[in-house]
Amino acid sequence: xxxxxxxxxxxxxxGFATGEPQTLEAPFGHAGERLHGWMFATRSWHGxxxxxxxxxxFAARNDxxxxxxxxxANKFGPPGWQDDPDWKGWWGPNPPFHTPxxxxxxxxxxxxxxxxxxxxxxxxATPSEVLGQARAAANGRDVRIGxxxxxxxxxxxxxxxxxxxxxxxxxxxxxxxRVWDGLEALEERYDIEATxxxxxxxxxxxxxxxxxxxxxxx
Amino acid sequence: xxxxxxxxxxxxxxGFATGEPQTLEAPFGHAGERLHGWMFATRSWHGxxxxxxxxxxFAARNDxxxxxxxxxANKFGPPGWQDDPDWKGWWGPNPPFHTPxxxxxxxxxxxxxxxxxxxxxxxxATPSEVLGQARAAANGRDVRIGxxxxxxxxxxxxxxxxxxxxxxxxxxxxxxxRVWDGLEALEERYDIEATxxxxxxxxxxxxxxxxxxxxxxx
Numbered sequence: 001x002x003x004x005x006x007x008x009x010x011x012x013x014x015g016f017a018t019g020e021p022q023t024l025e026a027p028f029g030h031a032g033e034r035l036h037g038w039m040f041a042t043r044s045w046h047g048x049x050x051x052x053x054x055x056x057x058f059a060a061r062n063d064x065x066x067x068x069x070x071x072x073a074n075k076f077g078p079p080g081w082q083d084d085p086d087w088k089g090w091w092g093p094n095p096p097f098h099t100p101x102x103x104x105x106x107x108x109x110x111x112x113x114x115x116x117x118x119x120x121x122x123x124x125a126t127p128s129e130v131l132g133q134a135r136a137a138a139n140g141r142d143v144r145i146g147x148x149x150x151x152x153x154x155x156x157x158x159x160x161x162x163x164x165x166x167x168x169x170x171x172x173x174x175x176x177x178r179v180w181d182g183l184e185a186l187e188e189r190y191d192i193e194a195t196x197x198x199x200x201x202x203x204x205x206x207x208x209x210x211x212x213x214x215x216x217x218x
Numbered sequence: 219x220x221x222x223x224x225x226x227x228x229x230x231x232x233g234f235a236t237g238e239p240q241t242l243e244a245p246f247g248h249a250g251e252r253l254h255g256w257m258f259a260t261r262s263w264h265g266x267x268x269x270x271x272x273x274x275x276f277a278a279r280n281d282x283x284x285x286x287x288x289x290x291a292n293k294f295g296p297p298g299w300q301d302d303p304d305w306k307g308w309w310g311p312n313p314p315f316h317t318p319x320x321x322x323x324x325x326x327x328x329x330x331x332x333x334x335x336x337x338x339x340x341x342x343a344t345p346s347e348v349l350g351q352a353r354a355a356a357n358g359r360d361v362r363i364g365x366x367x368x369x370x371x372x373x374x375x376x377x378x379x380x381x382x383x384x385x386x387x388x389x390x391x392x393x394x395x396r397v398w399d400g401l402e403a404l405e406e407r408y409d410i411e412a413t414x415x416x417x418x419x420x421x422x423x424x425x426x427x428x429x430x431x432x433x434x435x436x
Contacts, residue, residue, distance in 0.1 A: 013410075013422070014398035015232055170410035170422075174402025180232035184392025192231075192388035194420045196412040202420050204231070204388075 002135055003142045003162040006152055007062040009179065010035035010167045010201075016176035017149035024078040027090065029176060035169050038201045054197040058165060067141025068134040069097050072151035073105040074177075076120075082107040089120065097146075100137035102130050104151060127151075127158045149177040157182050159189070164206040220353055221360045221380040224370055225280040227397065228253035228385045228419075234394035235367035242296040245308065247394060253387050256419045272415040276383060285359025286352040287315050290369035291323040292395075294338075300325040307338065315364075318355040320348050322369060345376045367395040375400050377407070382424040 011017045012035065019029030028035060043050035044059040073082070081087040082105060089095055098117040108122040121137075123130050134143045145155050155161050166179065186192075190206035197203065229235050230253065237247030246253060261268035262277040291300070299305040300323060307313055316335040326340040339355075341348050352361045363373050373379050384397065404410075408424035415421065 013233075013404075014396075014401075168412070168420075170405060170412060172398055172401050172404040174398075174400075178232075180390055180392075182392075183232075183390050186231075186390040187388060192418070194386070194388060194414040194418060196414040196420055200410070200412060202386075202412045202414055 002067065002138055002140060004131065004145060004155070004160055005066070005142050006145045006147075006155075006161060006164040006166075008039060008059055008165060008167060009147055009149070009152060010039070010169055011149075011179050012169060012171050012173040012176075014172050014174065015178045015180045016173040017147065017152070017179045018074075019173050019176040022074065022078060027078065031171075031173055031176060034171055038167060038169060038199045041199065051199075054195060054203070055199050055201065058167070058195075058203050061165070062144070063098075065142050066099060066144045067138025068099050069101045069144045069146045070130055070134050070151070070155075071101065071103055071146040072148050073103065074150065075146060075148045076103045076105070082109075085109070088112055088114065094118075100134070101146075102134050102137075104130060127155050127160055131155075131160055149179040152179060153182055156186070161206075162208045164190070166204040166206075168202040168204060170200050220285070220356055220358055222349065222363060222373070222378055223284070223360050224363045224365075224373075224379060224382040224384075226257060226277055226383060226385060227365055227367070227370060228257070228387055229367075229397050230387060230389050230391040230394075232390050232392065233396045233398045234391040235365065235370070235397045236292075237391050237394040240292065240296060245296065249389075249391055249394060252389055256385060256387060256417050259417065269417075272413060272421070273417050273419065276385070276413075276421050279383070280362070281316075283360050284317060284362045285356025286317050287319045287362045287364045288348055288352050288369070288373075289319065289321055289364040290366050291321065292366045292368065293364060294321045294323070300327075303327070306330055306332065312336075318352070319364075320352050320355075322348060345373050345378055349373075349378055367397045370397060371400055374404070379424075380426045382408070384422040384424075386420040386422060388418050 019031030022029050038055055039045050039059050041051050042056040042059045043052050044056050076089055077087050094115040095118040100119050102121050105122050106124050108124050112120045145152055190208055193205045195203045237249030240247050256273055257263050257277050259269050260274035260277045261270050262274050294307055295305050312333040313336040318337050320339050320341055323340055324342050326342050330338045363370055408426055411423045413421045
């Protein structure tokens with residue numbers, strides 16, 4: 001069966017995947033772009049002239065083999081986007097997803113077809129319900145959990161994630177949304193590797209000891 | 219002037235330097251010895267036959283040039299040790315400090331001279347007050363802040379630390395004492411390096427941009 005993957009979720013040393021407050025002008029709050037500078041410097045993002053070392057190798061895995069994305073309401077727009085019937089995400093008319101994209105929100109609206117293969121679907125559902133729909137839409141390819149931190153936590157806590165890649169950036173944010181809350185003893189379910197790179201970040205990869213399509217019989 | 223240093227403070231991925239509850243039987247609570255296994259495997263700790271790679275290189279810096287240690291009450295003993303007039307620390311008659319050792323406690327008691335050069339002094343004082351006494355006692359050598367996490371946080375927040383070495387261990391503890399609280403924007407005061415090693419841990423070093431003996435005039 002297809003896998004469920006998380007890529008390039010950048011966190012501070014103290015575990016925050018975003019700062020606060022999140023607004024239209026500052027989607028990551030006081031964190032600004034500091035969590036993502038490492039990625040902007042890679043060829044995956046910057047194109048020719050970008051770095052092609054370990055940061056690029058990790059960043060480039062984001063889209064490979066992905067057939068659907070699931071994201072939370074806080075990734076799709078600033079607080080209150082549900083009150084704006086014209087809001088269609090941060091990413092313009094041709095979003096970078098190019099697949100069915102499922103947005104979790106307590107206030108669903110009709111699906112919106114964008115250019116380039118992205119169709120937004122809005123659901124008020126549990127992680128396992130939305131994953132069922134995303135898997136069907138992905139047509140055999142993998143499903144990416146796109147964030148933010150709250151949605152990542154929920155899917156990992158529910159045991160639905162096969163592979164998670166976090167990127168720890170050497171800043172201390174002090175406040176925001178913390179990715180670790182509720183994930184005690186994660187090392188019992190995942191093999192964890194740490195790889196620090198010359199840019200100063202540390203890539204943390206979590207590989208499930210038990211695949212999500214092979215539930216524990218024990 | 220002498221420097222103020224922190225070495226080998228092990229933390230979980232979610233930033234906890236100890237688990238809970240801390241007791242006589244379990245000084246690190248539910249963390250057990252999992253935070254320190256990396257260190258036990260090195261030559262610094264294990265002696266001949268221990269590893270001599272990067273983990274050893276970092277661990278071995280702990281004692282070099284140190285003339286005094288400062289520790290918190292929670293490192294010196296289990297909760298309530300102040301009620302036991304015979305409690306003289308976890309480390310037996312010949313403790314591994316071999317220098318004057320200042321224990322911060324709200325219930326001071328007379329100093330105790332141990333074997334091997336360790337003398338425990340008990341103080342109810344601010345970080346900068348105890349550092350003044352420790353510096354005088356260190357006789358030109360450096361002062362180590364020995365932990366726990368609360369004391370480390372207090373000294374770093376007060377701008378009194380020149381060098382800090384944390385070791386991030388790939389476990390998620392979920393609860394305990396978190397080292398990061400109150401240290402927002404630490405990257406503005408320290409150059410930070412991350413070094414992951416084959417044992418799976420990541421060494422984080424913080425080097426003050428401004429030495430503690432050269433206060434900012436700005």
